[in-house]
Amino acid sequence: xxxxxxxxxxxxxxxxxxxxxxxxxxxxxxxxxxxxxxxxxxxxxxxxxxxxxxxxxxxxxxxxxxxxxxxxxxxxxxxxxxxxxxxxxxxxxxxxxxxxxxxxxxxxxxxxxxxxxxxxxxxxxxxxxxxxxxxxxxxxxxxxxxxxxxxxxxxxxxxxxxxxxxxxxxxxxxxxxxxxxxxxxxxxxxxxxxxxxxxxxxxxxxxxxxxxxxxxxxxxxxxxxxxxxxxxxxxxxxx
Numbered sequence: 001x002x003x004x005x006x007x008x009x010x011x012x013x014x015x016x017x018x019x020x021x022x023x024x025x026x027x028x029x030x031x032x033x034x035x036x037x038x039x040x041x042x043x044x045x046x047x048x049x050x051x052x053x054x055x056x057x058x059x060x061x062x063x064x065x066x067x068x069x070x071x072x073x074x075x076x077x078x079x080x081x082x083x084x085x086x087x088x089x090x091x092x093x094x095x096x097x098x099x100x101x102x103x104x105x106x107x108x109x110x111x112x113x114x115x116x117x118x119x120x121x122x123x124x125x126x127x128x129x130x131x132x133x134x135x136x137x138x139x140x141x142x143x144x145x146x147x148x149x150x151x152x153x154x155x156x157x158x159x160x161x162x163x164x165x166x167x168x169x170x171x172x173x174x175x176x177x178x179x180x181x182x183x184x185x186x187x188x189x190x191x192x193x194x195x196x197x198x199x200x201x202x203x204x205x206x207x208x209x210x211x212x213x214x215x216x217x218x219x220x221x222x223x224x225x226x227x228x229x230x231x232x233x234x235x236x237x238x239x
Contacts, residue, residue, distance in 0.1 A: 007032040060084035073128035112146035156187035163225035185209040
């Protein structure tokens with residue numbers, strides 16, 4: 001019988017975990033997949049192999065704002081994971097030269113998000129059984145799990161509080177610039193982190209952990225990094 005590997009954390013959350021419990025789980029999963037290679041990008045193929053996940057790309061109409069991924073229990077204590085990597089607005093809204101990179105980033109994040117959902121199942125039998133119902137709170141937890149699994153919190157915290165550190169996380173861990181910015185902001189609670197499309201003065205905000213004030217941050221002392229091929233600007237300022 002094909003099951004999750006012996007290194008996989010065999011547990012099921014009976015309730016929504018707090019941050020400490022979630023971070024402990026992230027550390028166990030990353031250690032099972034990567035060993036002591038903390039500074040390297042997550043091996044998502046190995047994650048799926050030892051966790052018992054069979055991944056397929058599928059049309060779920062994600063580009064239309066509908067489903068991005070689905071998780072289904074299956075025989076032999078495994079899961080099927082279906083992922084639609086198309087971004088909101090569709091591929092036509094994305095420059096051709098960055099489509100492949102964006103597809104990879106979205107696949108990696110959505111797979112990790114669905115892996116998080118699996119920990120709300122009892123995997124003690126032949127067929128995984130849900131033990132906690134889905135909710136917006138569970139979705140948020142799964143996003144946080146995916147973020148910290150892909151971008152280790154310890155690595156984020158060890159970096160200098162600059163915009164270039166976010167670009168480094170983006171490149172080193174094979175995640176989108178937004179995912180890197182979110183992970184970095186979470187690890188540095190005293191920083192305002194914003195991601196803009198183009199020049200910050202144009203005010204085209206993509207994401208910020210300080211959404212009430214991002215358009216004025218570029219007038220305060222800050223660091224800035226611009227990715228020309230993606231036409232995105234990262235801005236980091238002290239609060």
